[in-house]
Amino acid sequence: MSKKLKLVVSTGAGISAESGIKTFRDADGLWENYNVMEVASHDGYLRNPELIHKFYNDRRADLGKAEPNAAHRILKDLEKYYDVYVITQNVDDLHERAGSSNITHLHGELTKVRAVDDESKVFKIGYDVRTTPETVIEGHKVRPHIVFFQEAVPMIEPATELVAEADIFVIIGTSLAVYPAAGLLNYVRRGVPVYYIDPAPSRVPAGVTVIRKTATEGMAELQRILLAGIADKQ
Numbered sequence: 298m299s300k301k302l303k304l305v306v307s308t309g310a311g312i313s314a315e316s317g318i319k320t321f322r323d324a325d326g327l328w329e330n331y332n333v334m335e336v337a338s339h340d341g342y343l344r345n346p347e348l349i350h351k352f353y354n355d356r357r358a359d360l361g362k363a364e365p366n367a368a369h370r371i372l373k374d375l376e377k378y379y380d381v382y383v384i385t386q387n388v389d390d391l392h393e394r395a396g397s398s399n400i401t402h403l404h405g406e407l408t409k410v411r412a413v414d415d416e417s418k419v420f421k422i423g424y425d426v427r428t429t430p431e432t433v434i435e436g437h438k439v440r441p442h443i444v445f446f447q448e449a450v451p452m453i454e455p456a457t458e459l460v461a462e463a464d465i466f467v468i469i470g471t472s473l474a475v476y477p478a479a480g481l482l483n484y485v486r487r488g489v490p491v492y493y494i495d496p497a498p499s500r501v502p503a504g505v506t507v508i509r510k511t512a513t514e515g516m517a518e519l520q521r522i523l524l525a526g527i528a529d530k531q
C-alpha cells in the first residue's frame with residue numbers, strides 16, 4: 298500500500314450544529330444571547346470569574362447530552378484511506394467521541410479545567426461537574442481550559458505546520474471570522490486542493506472549492522469525491 302496522503306481538516310462550530318450545539322454567529326447563535334467580551338474574554342474573566350465559570354458549566358452540561366454526527370464519523374472513516382489530521386476551533390469533544398486519531402484544539406476543551414497558578418496542570422472533569430472560582434483540584438484553584446479572546450493560541454504553530462504538509466485541505470463549518478484560525482488557509486502549499494463545506498459561507502477565499510451544504514451532507518459528498526479520486530489512481 299503506497300504511503301497515505303495527508304488530509305488536514307479545519308473545523309468550526311458548524312460541524313457540531315447538527316449535533317444540537319449552537320454556533321456563535323448564526324441567528325440565535327451563542328453571541329446573540331451572551332456578550333462575548335463578558336463570557337469569553339480575558340478581561341471578562343478577571344472582571345467576573347463567577348459568570349465565566351457558569352457559562353462554561355452550562356455549555357459543558359449541554360455537551361454531555363450531545364452526540365457526534367455523521368460529519369464527525371465520516372472524518373474518522375476517512376482514516377482508512379488518508380492520514381487525517383483534525384484542527385478544530387471547537388471546544389467540544391465530538392471529534393474525540395467519533396474516534397478521530399489526530400485532533401488539535403486551537404481554543405481549548407470544555408471537558409477540562411486547568412490550574413490558575415500553573416497552566417501546565419490540566420484536569421479532565423467530564424460534563425456534569427460545575428466549577429466556581431473557589432473550586433480546588435489537587436491543591437490548585439482552577440479555570441476553564443479555554444482560550445479566551447485576548448489570550449494566546451498556543452497550538453497555532455503546530456497547526457500551521459500540519460496545514461503546510463497537507464496534500465488536501467478541508468474547511469468545515471467556520472465563518473473564518475476569528476484569527477489566527479482563519480489564517481490557516483494561507484499555509485496551504487500551491488496546487489493543494491482546498492474544499493470548504495458550509496451551507497452559508499460568509500466569505501469564499503479565492504481558489505477554494507465550496508460545497509454549499511451542511512456538514513453531514515457536505516462530508517458525504519466530499520467522501521464520494523475523495524474515494525472516486527483514490528479509485529482512479531488504483
Ligand code: APR
Nearest residue numbers: 309310311314320321322386470471472475495497511512
Ligand atoms: N453545517 C456546516 N456549517 C454550518 C452549519 C451546518 N449544519 N450550520 C451553520 N454552519 C456554518 C455557518 O454558516 C458559519 O459559517 O458554521 C459557521 C459558524 O460560524 P461561527 O458561529 O462564527 O463559528 P466559528 O467560525 O467556529 O467561530 C470561531 O469564534 O467565538 C469564537 O472561539 C469561538 O471558536 C469560535 C470562533
